[in-house]
Amino acid sequence: MPEVLLDVQDLETQFRTSDGIVYAVNGVSFHLQEGETLGIVGESGCGKSVTMLSLLRLIPSPPGKIANGKALFLGQDLLTISDEAVRQIRGGQISMIFQDPMTSFNPVLTIGRQVSEPLEIHLGMSHKEALNRVVELLDLVGIPNAQDRINDYPHQFSGGMRQRVMIAMALSCNPQILIADEPTTALDVTIQAQIVELVKRLRDEVGMSVIWITHDLGIIAGLADRVAVMYGGYIIEEAPVKELYSHPQHPYTIGLLGSLPRLDRKQHHRLTSIDGLPPVLYEKPHYCPFAPRCKFAVEKCRKENPSLEKYDTSHYLACWVDTETGSER
Amino acid sequence: MGRYIIRRILYLIVVILVVSMITFGLMHAIPGGPFSREKALPEETIKMLEERYHLDDPLWKQYVDYIYNVLIPHFSTTAPTNSLQDDFLVNAKIGNVWFRWMNFGPSFKSRSRTVNDIFRDNLPISAQLGTMALIVALVIGMPLGILAALKQNTPWDYLGMGVAILGVSVPVIVLGPIFVWIFGVELKWLPPTGWGASPPYLLGFLPSELGWEFFRYAIMPSIALGLGSSAIIARLTRATLLQTVREDYIRTARAKGLQERLIITRHALKNSLIPVVTIIGPMFAALVTGTFVTELIFGIPGMGKYFVTSITNRDYPVIMGTILLYAVFLVIANLFVDIIYAYLDPRIRYD
Ligand SMILES: Nc1ncnc2c1ncn2[C@@H]1O[C@H](COP(=O)(O)OP(=O)(O)O)[C@@H](O)[C@H]1O
Ligand SMILES: [Mg+2]
Numbered sequence: 284m285p286e287v288l289l290d291v292q293d294l295e296t297q298f299r300t301s302d303g304i305v306y307a308v309n310g311v312s313f314h315l316q317e318g319e320t321l322g323i324v325g326e327s328g329c330g331k332s333v334t335m336l337s338l339l340r341l342i343p344s345p346p347g348k349i350a351n352g353k354a355l356f357l358g359q360d361l362l363t364i365s366d367e368a369v370r371q372i373r374g375g376q377i378s379m380i381f382q383d384p385m386t387s388f389n390p391v392l393t394i395g396r397q398v399s400e401p402l403e404i405h406l407g408m409s410h411k412e413a414l415n416r417v418v419e420l421l422d423l424v425g426i427p428n429a430q431d432r433i434n435d436y437p438h439q440f441s442g443g444m445r446q447r448v449m450i451a452m453a454l455s456c457n458p459q460i461l462i463a464d465e466p467t468t469a470l471d472v473t474i475q476a477q478i479v480e481l482v483k484r485l486r487d488e489v490g491m492s493v494i495w496i497t498h499d500l501g502i503i504a505g506l507a508d509r510v511a512v513m514y515g516g517y518i519i520e521e522a523p524v525k526e527l528y529s530h531p532q533h534p535y536t537i538g539l540l541g542s543l544p545r546l547d548r549k550q551h552h553r554l555t556s557i558d559g560l561p562p563v564l565y566e567k568p569h570y571c572p573f574a575p576r577c578k579f580a581v582e583k584c585r586k587e588n589p590s591l592e593k594y595d596t597s598h599y600l601a602c603w604v605d606t607e608t609g610s611e612r
Numbered sequence: 613m614g615r616y617i618i619r620r621i622l623y624l625i626v627v628i629l630v631v632s633m634i635t636f637g638l639m640h641a642i643p644g645g646p647f648s649r650e651k652a653l654p655e656e657t658i659k660m661l662e663e664r665y666h667l668d669d670p671l672w673k674q675y676v677d678y679i680y681n682v683l684i685p686h687f688s689t690t691a692p693t694n695s696l697q698d699d700f701l702v703n704a705k706i707g708n709v710w711f712r713w714m715n716f717g718p719s720f721k722s723r724s725r726t727v728n729d730i731f732r733d734n735l736p737i738s739a740q741l742g743t744m745a746l747i748v749a750l751v752i753g754m755p756l757g758i759l760a761a762l763k764q765n766t767p768w769d770y771l772g773m774g775v776a777i778l779g780v781s782v783p784v785i786v787l788g789p790i791f792v793w794i795f796g797v798e799l800k801w802l803p804p805t806g807w808g809a810s811p812p813y814l815l816g817f818l819p820s821e822l823g824w825e826f827f828r829y830a831i832m833p834s835i836a837l838g839l840g841s842s843a844i845i846a847r848l849t850r851a852t853l854l855q856t857v858r859e860d861y862i863r864t865a866r867a868k869g870l871q872e873r874l875i876i877t878r879h880a881l882k883n884s885l886i887p888v889v890t891i892i893g894p895m896f897a898a899l900v901t902g903t904f905v906t907e908l909i910f911g912i913p914g915m916g917k918y919f920v921t922s923i924t925n926r927d928y929p930v931i932m933g934t935i936l937l938y939a940v941f942l943v944i945a946n947l948f949v950d951i952i953y954a955y956l957d958p959r960i961r962y963d
Binding site for chain 2: 336339341343370371372373374375378379381383386387388389390391392400401404405436438449452453
């Protein structure tokens with residue numbers, strides 16, 4: 284039985300805004316095993332980024348606040364250990380890459396300076412040693428003429444190249460967990476595929492665990508072992524990747540899959556999309572947050588919020604309705 | 613960069629021509645002349661004076677002569693006489709030829725002095741005062757702004773911003789006399805009036821000795837003059853730093869485990885300095901040219917008096933000279949800002 288690296292329990296994060304408190308994450312639990320890749324999907328605004336940022340205590344505070352929960356990493360709770368202890372883990376044992384490679388680099392510092400930082404912080408290298416290592420790392424992620432490019436600034440790189448540099452930076456200290464927060468969303472489709480391949484290759488070489496966040500179920504299919512679907516700050520369905528694609532249960536998951544072109548279906552089927560947008564929650568919903576957009580919603584959905592329950596072996600679901608029959612289960 | 617600087621210097625010539633034309637036009641459009649007095653001078657005397665200073669020439673000729681004397685370098689094989697009419701700011705002997713440049717003419721009001729005398733003796737004092745005030749503004753304003761931003765919404769923040777508001781709202785004319793009274797008259801810590809440097813100046817404008825003697829005199833007026841600007845810098849620094857720490861790349865820096873101190877010093881400060889640098893150019897120019905009241909309060913023999921009284925006196929050469937000099941100063945200050953800008957932000961390349 285592989286070891287559980289990360290065990291998140293009942294995570295809740297809120298933001299105090301001028302319009303009231305935004306309930307961004309409302310009790311999310313999941314775990315990550317050694318060597319496993321967990322996909323987290325959901326439309327924009329479902330609380331995916333806030334969940335991950337909360338783990339590493341990177342939520343801007345104020346206005347953000349982690350209201351509840353635990354995040355056990357190798358037994359220690361990331362949410363309660365000292366600031367210094369969590370700083371040591373960031374970029375060392377758990378590192379993160381972000382969506383927008385344009386704004387995620389400091390425009391006034393060279394790439395060499397920025398990529399060498401984790402090596403100096405976590406591995407105690409001198410700046411010179413670190414720079415030598417940076418060249419190797421940039422080579423590894425496929426930056427041509429790495430030696431000449433360490434003195435360049437971020438604006439001298441293309442978006443895809445910048446994301447490669449970001450990956451090099453995140454992997455520099457051999458992390459046990461890589462959290463990738465929509466790293467391909469801002470890139471061209473062809474570049475997207477290259478980045479996914481790169482992470483896959485490096486993951487298999489190093490043997491690290493990955494949490495890959497996306498709103499694109501297509502990317503996850505070939506990458507993840509297990510997928511959690513998020514909506515309104517909740518995980519509403521979670522299953523091994525094959526199971527989720529073949530037997531999606533939650534109307535939201537079905538909706539997301541319906542908007543995906545598939546090669547494994549013989550008949551041509553129409554691509555559908557879900558009407559409406561995910562809500563910004565100003566109170567913790569006492570109903571199913573998806574109910575207002577749900578075609579299957581019944582009376583109960585508007586009265587009670589379903590919790591994530593076991594549906595099948597390693598398949599979890601938070602829904603009142605059986606989508607096969609259309610009636611309450 | 614080199615080409616950019618050359619372009620800016622050519623642009624400077626255009627600025628000089630335009631500013632001089634406007635000033636010349638306005639100056640002559642105001643009624644009255646340099647020799648109109650309450651008790652009118654005899655007609656012949658005025659006529660004689662006007663003839664002496666070529667004020668009887670047509671205006672266009674006066675302008676062209678002025679520009680010729682100021683802008684066009686003069687070469688001669690005979691030694692300069694350095695009479696009132698023949699006083700150049702730049703005098704250099706190359707071989708046996710004299711190279712002479714920038715004759716701003718004699719002052720109409722101070723009969724025995726030329727505009728260049730004022731530039732040589734009084735302008736450096738104002739430049740020193742303005743520079744000191746800018747240093748005060750930066751030394752007080754930036755730490756205050758950084759502190760306020762890092763301790764946002766704490767008593768530190770409120771204290772810092774309170775001081776800043778006080779700085780902007782209390783003018784020199786109030787602050788100056790209070791300083792003089794407390795530190796000069798009552799406590800006798802600092803001299804209440806005067807300035808601690810006198811000609812000749814190093815490179816034409818720096819105090820020849822930069823010791824306690826200089827600072828003793830400079831402290832009060834520099835603080836009085838610079839405090840308002842320090843408040844502006846403090847508020848701007850606070851605002852830009854608060855914005856910078858919300859940027860994605862600061863989150864990236866945190867995510868890689870960088871220490872909070874390094875995040876601020878290495879990642880945030882340089883970025884948040886960029887807007888601050890932008891206002892330093894015009895601020896410096898405003899400080900150097902805005903010394904009149906401070907000089908009056910602290911009895912400093914600077915340029916301010918000449919600049920202000922020259923207008924009421926219709927002292928044409930002094931008006932023209934000071935305004936042109938200040939215009940050049942402003943352009944050069946902004947050029948410096950642009951150069952610092954390019955140094956701070958690698959995305960900026962001038963070409
Ligand atoms: N700094 C913030 N201030 C206020 N609300 C925020 C902030 N960051 C995120 N939110 C809110 O939290 C919710 C979840 O956002 P996020 O986790 O970024 O979604 P996504 O799933 O697209 O990553 C959204 O409703 C968003 O408006
Ligand atoms: Mg996101």
